[in-house]
Amino acid sequence: ETILEGQIGEGYYEAVKHVVTGDGIEDSIVDGFTIRNSADSSNGAGIYLDNAYVSIVNCKIKNNYDYGIYTENYSYPDIHNCTFIDNVNSGVYSSTSEPDISYCIFDGNSTTVEGLYLTAGSSIDVIDSVFKNHYYDGIYGDNAFLTVDNSAFNDNHYEGLYLQSDVTTFLTNCSIETSGEHGIYAANSDLTMEHCLVDRSADNGLYMVGYSNLTLEKCVIRYSGQDGLELSQNSSTAIKNCWIHNNVTGAGIYFYRPVETPEVRNNTIYGNYTYGIQVSELGADPNILNCIIYANDSNDLYRENEDFEKVNYSSLQNPRSGSGNITGDPGFMNIVTDPNDLHLDETSQCKDTGDPNGSYGSETDIDDEKRIEYGRVDMGADEYYLSNADFDDDGIVNFIDYAVFAAAWQTEPADVNYNDVCDLQDNNNIDFNDLALFCEDWLWEKGWSDGWMMLVGSSGGEGFGRQGMIAETTLGIETVKSGRTAHKDDLMLSSAIESLAARPERLIGKSDKFYRVTAFNTVSALRETERRRNTTDELDVKKLLDWLAEIWVDPEVRQEIDERNWLRFYESIQGYKDVSSNREVETPVAF
Numbered sequence: 083e084t085i086l087e088g089q090i091g092e093g094y095y096e097a098v099k100h101v102v103t104g105d106g107i108e109d110s111i112v113d114g115f116t117i118r119n120s121a122d123s124s125n126g127a128g129i130y131l132d133n134a135y136v137s138i139v140n141c142k143i144k145n146n147y148d149y150g151i152y153t154e155n156y157s158y159p160d161i162h163n164c165t166f167i168d169n170v171n172s173g174v175y176s177s178t179s180e181p182d183i184s185y186c187i188f189d190g191n192s193t194t195v196e197g198l199y200l201t202a203g204s205s206i207d208v209i210d211s212v213f214k215n216h217y218y219d220g221i222y223g224d225n226a227f228l229t230v231d232n233s234a235f236n237d238n239h240y241e242g243l244y245l246q247s248d249v250t251t252f253l254t255n256c257s258i259e260t261s262g263e264h265g266i267y268a269a270n271s272d273l274t275m276e277h278c279l280v281d282r283s284a285d286n287g288l289y290m291v292g293y294s295n296l297t298l299e300k301c302v303i304r305y306s307g308q309d310g311l312e313l314s315q316n317s318s319t320a321i322k323n324c325w326i327h328n329n330v331t332g333a334g335i336y337f338y339r340p341v342e343t344p345e346v347r348n349n350t351i352y353g354n355y356t357y358g359i360q361v362s363e364l365g366a367d368p369n370i371l372n373c374i375i376y377a378n379d380s381n382d383l384y385r386e387n388e389d390f391e392k393v394n395y396s397s398l399q400n401p402r403s404g405s406g407n408i409t410g411d412p413g414f415m416n417i418v419t420d421p422n423d424l425h426l427d428e429t430s431q432c433k434d435t436g437d438p439n440g441s442y443g444s445e446t447d448i449d450d451e452k453r454i455e456y457g458r459v460d461m462g463a464d465e466y467y468l469s470n471a472d473f474d475d476d477g478i479v480n481f482i483d484y485a486v487f488a489a490a491w492q493t494e495p496a497d498v499n500y501n502d503v504c505d506l507q508d509n510n511n512i513d514f515n516d517l518a519l520f521c522e523d524w525l526w527e528k529g530w531s532d533g534w535m536m537l538v539g540s541s542g543g544e545g546f547g548r549q550g551m552i553a554e555t556t557l558g559i560e561t562v563k564s565g566r567t568a569h570k571d572d573l574m575l576s577s578a579i580e581s582l583a584a585r586p587e588r589l590i591g592k593s594d595k596f597y598r599v600t601a602f603n604t605v606s607a608l609r610e611t612e613r614r615r616n617t618t619d620e621l622d623v624k625k626l627l628d629w630l631a632e633i634w635v636d637p638e639v640r641q642e643i644d645e646r647n648w649l650r651f652y653e654s655i656q657g658y659k660d661v662s663s664n665r666e667v668e669t670p671v672a673f
Contacts, residue, residue: 088128088146089119097121101146104134104157111137111596120146127152128169131159131179137593140581142571144168153179154202160589161186163573163581172196176204176226183208184586185574190216192239200226200249208233209586212574213242220258223249223271231255238262242280245271247292253278264289265306268296275301286312287329293317293341298324300448300463304422308332310354315365319344323448323463325424327352334358334378339365343392348372348436348447350412350424350462356380358399363387371395372436374412374424374462395437397461408435412462425449425464432461469523473503477528479520481633487512487520488647521626627652 088101099121102112117128128146129138131153139162143150150169153159154177163185166173172195173188174181183206188197197213198221200206205227213220213235220235221228224246232255235242242258245251245268257279258265265283266273270292278301280287287306290296291314302325303310309332313319319340326334326349334351337344337359343366351358351373358375361368363386370390374397375382382399383390395406413430416423426432436459445453447465455467471479473486490501490512500512507515575581582597630652634640 083116084114085116085118086128087119088117088121094122099123099126100130100152101127102129104129104131104136106132107134107136109135109592109595111139111593112141113137113596114140116142116144117150118143118145122147125149125152127175131157133157134159135592136160137162137589137596139163139585139589139593140573140575140578141165142167142573143173144571146170148172149175151175151181153177153181155179157181160184160586160592162585162589163575165189165571165573166194166197167191167571169194172199172222174198176200176206177202178204180205182206182586182588184210184589185581185584186211187574188213188216188220189570190214190238191570193217196220196222196244197238198222200224200228202226207586210574210584212236213238215239219244222246223251225249228252234259235265236260241265241267242283243267245269245273247271257281258283261285265303268294270294273297275299277301279304281305283307286310286332288312290314290316296320298322300324300446300450302326302448303334304328305330306332309336309360310334312336312338313340313344314338316340316342316344318342320347321345321349322347323445323453324349325352325448325463326350327354327424328421329354331355333360333384334375335360337361337365337368340368342366344368346370346373348453348459348461348463350374350464352377352424353421354378357384358382359384361385361388361390367391372440372459372461373397374432375399376412395435395461397432397435406435406437408432408461424462426460426462426466428466428468430460430466433466434458434460436461468528469526470503470506471520471523471526479523479526481636481638484520484633485644485647487516488651489644491517491647491651517626521629524629 086101089097097119101117101120120126120128126147127149128143129151133155134157137160141164143164144167146169148171150166150173152175157179159181161181161183165187167189168191190197192215194216195218197216201224203225208230209232211233214237216238218240220238221243225248228249228251230253235258237260239262241264242261243266247270249271251273253275255277259281261283263285265280265287268290272295274297276299280303282305284307286309287303288311294316295318296316298321300323304327306329310326310329315338333356334354339362346368357380358378367390369392372395376397376399393402393407394404397408397412401409408431412432413427415425415427434456438458440459442453442459447453448463451465451467453459453465455465460466469479471483473483486501487504490499490504493500493512495510504512504516506519509515575584634648
């Protein structure tokens with residue numbers, strides 16, 4: 083460990099204001115240091131950047147007063163695989179700058195005020211990072227632009243994110259859990275969230291005030307101490323394909339004087355303490371469509387001294403005028419044993435009963451499965467789907483189903499081995515069209531098997547070509563939440579090769595030249611990373627062959643699948659010609 087020490091004497095005043103300073107610097111990198119103990123001084127920092135283009139990687143930035151990193155005046159730092167702990171005010175403070183942050187751990191240790199503070203027109207991208215245990219907020223923003231992906235906010239004493247004013251924020255694949263007040267607070271700001279979990283906030287899961295705009299899709303808001311969402315005078319609101327359930331002392335959604343008509347479509351709003359949806363007397367009337375609003379303690383819908391005029395094709399607790407509304411048990415698959423699982427059962431009355439005239443385009447449900455599977459949209463956030471490739475009906479598409487498919491491969495109805503269930507394309511021929519559909523659902527697993535899990539990048543299975551497949555260097559949210567570290571000041575990515583492989587594109591462009599400088603006859607971590615990357619570009623057929631070969635190694639597969647069928651299947655794919663290059667793909671495999 084190489085330490086850059088700010089404390090140069092014994093007294094608190096015997097310390098430097100900035101341990102590292104970058105003023106007007108371009109093309110520099112700080113890699114592999116512990117930077118600590120800057121002075122108790124106005125805007126003191128472990129690293130101070132002014133109009134600087136600096137990369138900060140693999141560093142531990144700790145015990146600095148006021149900030150771990152202070153960046154201003156159009157600086158563009160790339161902060162990668164760093165740990166921030168016990169810095170007094172903020173791990174990173176950004177004013178009029180554009181930091182990129184990746185694979186970082188911000189641990190307030192109940193003393194640091196905020197993990198990240200952004201203001202004065204800053205624009206920040208954050209990926210694969212953790213913000214936990216801050217005395218106030220995980221992230222504080224004011225007049226800024228913020229994008230956060232695949233990151234976690236845990237146990238922050240006030241808000242997971244506090245968006246004070248004029249902050250445009252995009253959150254995807256994030257979890258915000260056990261916040262001491264609201265999960266997210268936003269005032270006069272624009273917030274877009276997709277595939278996020280807001281869980282066990284002490285106050286509201288999401289609290290917005292002052293002419294804000296909200297787009298909330300495929301999210302879960304649950305177990306909030308008050309309302310799941312409290313939206314006060316929102317300018318515009320769109321809530322689609324979400325589960326909003328079991329919020330403890332309030333409504334699932336509370337609208338106070340909405341300015342424009344809120345769109346509430348294809349949501350499951352269940353088991354909240356008072357109402358599913360509550361609206362103040364004044365304000366626009368929400369447009370509620372294709373929703374399940376059920377088992378809320380007081381009632382499904384409530385408006386003070388008024389009524390709802392736009393409720394259609396929804397499953398409700400009580401009869402209500404409007405087109406296509408139904409009442410009664412919506413029919414969840416597993417709600418008795420798992421209160422967090424709101425997937426529809428095969429017998430649910432909410433299947434194929436949503437608005438038949440709606441326009442859903444390429445929209446997907448909460449599991450990222452097609453919004454319309456069987457000809458008409460379902461009510462609620464879950465579109466019921468059972469894979470046709472699950473030939474044995476055990477809830478997962480695996481090698482057992484492959485054995486059935488391989489036995490019928492390249493057969494027609496007149497052939498002895500023809501099996502109609504394998505004709506997924508329905509063209510009376512078990513061919514590559516069926517293979518493509520089978521591979522698309524490979525490892526598909528019914529969402530209700532173990533209750534709903536917030537799996538970043540996957541949608542029940544990771545078939546070839548399935549949207550959202552996780553790259554090898556991307557961490558799942560459960561891994562990110564833990565920081566994958568044994569000690570609180572460890573780095574998230576422990577090896578140089580792993581850290582290099584996970585660099586975002588902007589950092590690669592800025593830092594490669596530094597890592598290419600190596601002594602003669604040595605191999606740098608960068609070159610080793612490139613060696614691993616620069617294999618021959620894999621064609622889809624090559625990927626499929628590798629997949630088949632990997633499965634065949636499993637002894638259980640050999641017991642279930644006849645070797646002659648396997649060889650015939652494998653060799654027919656092996657000889658398939660790549661249309662773009664007109665060459666055969668030949669990949670040897672040992673049987």
